[in-house]
Amino acid sequence: MTLNLHSGGELVTYDQLRAVPVPAATDTHLPLPHHELVEMVRFTLNYHGHEIIEEHHAIDHEGMRYFGLMTLRSSYGDYADTLGLRNSNDRSFPIGVAFGSKVFVCSNLSFMGTHVIKRKHTARAKRELPALLGDIIAPLQAERIAQNQKLLTYQQTPLTDMAADHAILDMYRRDIIGVQRIGDVVREWETPSHDYGAKTAWRLLNAATFALSGKVAERPDLTRDLHQVIDGVCHRVH
CATH class of the missing domain: 1.10.8 (Helicase, Ruva Protein; domain 3)
Structure with missing residues (x-):
């Protein structure tokens, strides 16, 4: 499976993502490096017992916008549970986490629910982000069961x-x-x-x-x- 963006974008490895330049901070805006969001989500998923088996990363608008997909180990025959991530350092959209599925036969994606962290990129928001991600991911197991029943x-x-x-x-x-x-x-x-x-x-x-x-x-x-x-x-x- 690959990450396909309608707007084009550029597929990158995680190491390349770490090297994406981050704009300078201002008094009201503290950019969040895209790879730091990935690392926080990885840690939180692992803490709650979810195993990531595949990752894909893409950047757009000269690295200012990030989109990612994480495929979780699933026991289903037709699809796998998937987590979608996004972040922007040009203030175009807030940090977002979405839960859904990826169909094996064709890699079609669909998301059942989306969570948007509507916080400005500030030092305080950055400190609070791990807890906010925890609030989103903690009920994920129940959401995975509900999605399986729905499909x-x-x-x-x-x-x-x-x-x-x-x-x-x-x-x-x-x-x-x-x-x-x-x-x-x-x-x-x-x-x-x-x-x-x-x-x-x-x-x-x-x-x-x-x-x-x-x-x-x-x-x-x-x-x-x-x-x-x-x-x-x-x-x-x-």
């Missing part, structure tokens, strides 16, 4: 083409996909590029995330909203 429900929920069409239109209405992506989702639903099994909610989820490839790491809220659409379809079926 099993998707796999066990058959959908008609009409139900899928209604859901795809709902994705458009909620600005999850643009009008130019509607056809991409329909094609991936009808003739998938990978084996997602029969026509179920699971296949529809993957049709949408396939069409959103490159945007998910930058905007995890898209697939959080996508899950709401798929959940609604499953509720109507059951």
Whole structure:
């Protein structure tokens, strides 16, 4: 799996990430080196018993913005639990941590929940960051169990083409996909590029995330909203 950014960006190793220049601090802004966020998340995950088996890192806007993915050891057959990270030193967005899944057959990403640390980059915020990350990661085990149950429900929920069409239109209405992506989702639903099994909610989820490839790491809220659409379809079926 690789980290694919819609805006382009540059894939880097962790050692390269450590070498990314950090802008000078001001009286009101203390930049957080991207690798320090990675190190804090690594420590917190390990403390709570989660094993990282794969990492990917990318930078954008001359190193001012960072996006990362951490794949966690999982016992599921079709996907792995994934943590998405982001940080910016140009004040374009706050530190963010998102939890979701990566499908093995195609590396499609989807995030169920996102956590944003809405703190300015100050010396005080930097001191508080490890505790804030702990608050986010401490309940992760329960979230992993809930995600597994949700995705099993998707796999066990058959959908008609009409139900899928209604859901795809709902994705458009909620600005999850643009009008130019509607056809991409329909094609991936009808003739998938990978084996997602029969026509179920699971296949529809993957049709949408396939069409959103490159945007998910930058905007995890898209697939959080996508899950709401798929959940609604499953509720109507059951």
